[in-house]
Amino acid sequence: MTSDDFHIVIVGGGVAALEATLALRDVTGPRPRITLIAPDEHFVYRPMTVREPFAYAAACRYELADIARDLGVDLLRDRFGWVDAERRVAHTEGGEAIAYDALLLAVGTRLYQRFPRAVTIDDRCMDELLHGLIQDVEGGYARRLAFVAPARMAWPLPLYELALMTSARAYDMGVEVSITIATPEDSPLAIFGLGASQAVARLLDDAGIETIPNAYVEVPQSRELVVNPGAHRLEFDRIVALPELMGPSIRGLPAGEHGFIRVSPYGQVRGVGGVYAAGDATDFPVKHGGIAAQQADTAAASIAALAGAPIEAKPFHPTIRGVLLTGQRPRYLTAQITGGHGFSSEITEEPTWSPATKIAARYLAPYLDERDRAAAGAAR
Numbered sequence: 001m002t003s004d005d006f007h008i009v010i011v012g013g014g015v016a017a018l019e020a021t022l023a024l025r026d027v028t029g030p031r032p033r034i035t036l037i038a039p040d041e042h043f044v045y046r047p048m049t050v051r052e053p054f055a056y057a058a059a060c061r062y063e064l065a066d067i068a069r070d071l072g073v074d075l076l077r078d079r080f081g082w083v084d085a086e087r088r089v090a091h092t093e094g095g096e097a098i099a100y101d102a103l104l105l106a107v108g109t110r111l112y113q114r115f116p117r118a119v120t121i122d123d124r125c126m127d128e129l130l131h132g133l134i135q136d137v138e139g140g141y142a143r144r145l146a147f148v149a150p151a152r153m154a155w156p157l158p159l160y161e162l163a164l165m166t167s168a169r170a171y172d173m174g175v176e177v178s179i180t181i182a183t184p185e186d187s188p189l190a191i192f193g194l195g196a197s198q199a200v201a202r203l204l205d206d207a208g209i210e211t212i213p214n215a216y217v218e219v220p221q222s223r224e225l226v227v228n229p230g231a232h233r234l235e236f237d238r239i240v241a242l243p244e245l246m247g248p249s250i251r252g253l254p255a256g257e258h259g260f261i262r263v264s265p266y267g268q269v270r271g272v273g274g275v276y277a278a279g280d281a282t283d284f285p286v287k288h289g290g291i292a293a294q295q296a297d298t299a300a301a302s303i304a305a306l307a308g309a310p311i312e313a314k315p316f317h318p319t320i321r322g323v324l325l326t327g328q329r330p331r332y333l334t335a336q337i338t339g340g341h342g343f344s345s346e347i348t349e350e351p352t353w354s355p356a357t358k359i360a361a362r363y364l365a366p367y368l369d370e371r372d373r374a375a376a377g378a379a380r
């Protein structure tokens with residue numbers, strides 16, 4: 001249905017880029033040419049990195065070249081540099097100029113260490129950052145821990161998962177710890193709506209974890225936390241912080257707040273023809289893999305319609321799904337989101353979506369599930 005000449009360039013090698021590629025192949029078939037630009041050798045399953053400091057296996061990694069071959073797309077191992085939107089040319093840092101009919105930017109965020117005196121989570125080296133801390137908890141050397149988030153919340157789940165898993169590990173080792181979470185949210189995991197948030201609050205309470213909501217913190221010393229409003233000073237043995245997320249500030253596009261890319265509900269970059277964006281890089285306030293995937297599906301449908309496929313572009317109506325690791329049984333959370341807030345909230349002990357993966361993505365989740373099964377079969 002689509003023209004052979006139509007060229008789609010997708011930038012990134014993460015959730016949004018791969019989900020969009022799979023969605024486009026499903027809707028448009030093998031015909032339109034797709035080029036994927038990414039510097040990475042692997043797609044890493046980021047949510048599972050929270051388990052690494054607890055001596056579980058490393059998060060799964062999938063070779064991008066393998067995926068590109070499988071999906072019939074050209075992979076260019078390079079970094080995207082800037083876009084000449086008028087001429088419809090994407091420029092790479094390696095000096096390539098690539099003409100496109102549709103460009104999808106799925107470049108994620110830049111991590112910024114908001115509290116230099118705290119240990120800031122970075123999923124590229126989670127084990128290295130936190131393994132020693134967990135050993136100190138196990139040995140009884142670190143007894144008072146704080147897990148804090150900056151004023152602009154990054155991804156919602158890892159802060160709570162690390163706190164709960166640390167508490168469970170201390171319990172298993174028979175060590176007493178006191179754990180505090182300080183968050184700017186109105187209540188724990190507020191994005192998942194009232195019902196789920198209240199259930200998570202009970203879970204934290206049962207684990208003996210204190211939560212300070214509506215907290216705007218500073219970390220003046222490595223062991224000192226100041227909680228605002230009120231300038232309350234609290235002492236801890238260790239303070240672990242989420243990073244602040246900054247947008248990619250793409251040269252050639254209108255600048256959005258904090259560098260995030262401003263998109264329409266159809267995934268189109270506002271005011272720029274032929275350019276789309278999806279995932280953490282956009283100005284949608286919730287940064288989450290499942291949301292990135294839904295944005296990618298929306299943008300893919302808009303691009304497919306532009307390419308002439310018989311599909312109607314539809315606006316983005318997000319549903320947030322999350323698996324909360326607790327160190328014991330996981331919990332499955334679901335909510336519709338509007339204006340950055342959750343409603344019709346649900347929390348269950350059994351999965352309500354399939355495959356029940358951490359990143360709930362229409363195409364990517366079953367695709368990776370199939371790859372995992374094939375790899376497990378081959379290893380037997």
Ligand SMILES: Cc1cc2nc3c(=O)[nH]c(=O)nc-3n(C[C@H](O)[C@H](O)[C@H](O)COP(=O)(O)OP(=O)(O)OC[C@H]3O[C@@H](n4cnc5c(N)ncnc54)[C@H](O)[C@@H]3O)c2cc1C
Nearest residue numbers: 012013014015016046047079080107108279280288289290
């Ligand atoms: C510890 C942790 C736990 C999480 N837990 C969950 C969870 O349980 N569930 C969930 O749904 N989400 C979770 N998330 C969030 C989720 O991982 C992100 O929301 C998701 O990865 C965003 O996908 P993305 O494709 O927008 O960006 P990314 O995954 O960041 O991918 C961006 C891609 O763009 C590439 N790139 C960057 N710059 C350039 C450039 N100039 N040129 C070319 N390529 C470039 C990068 O190399 C990367 O491949 C978690 C995140 C972390 C860190």
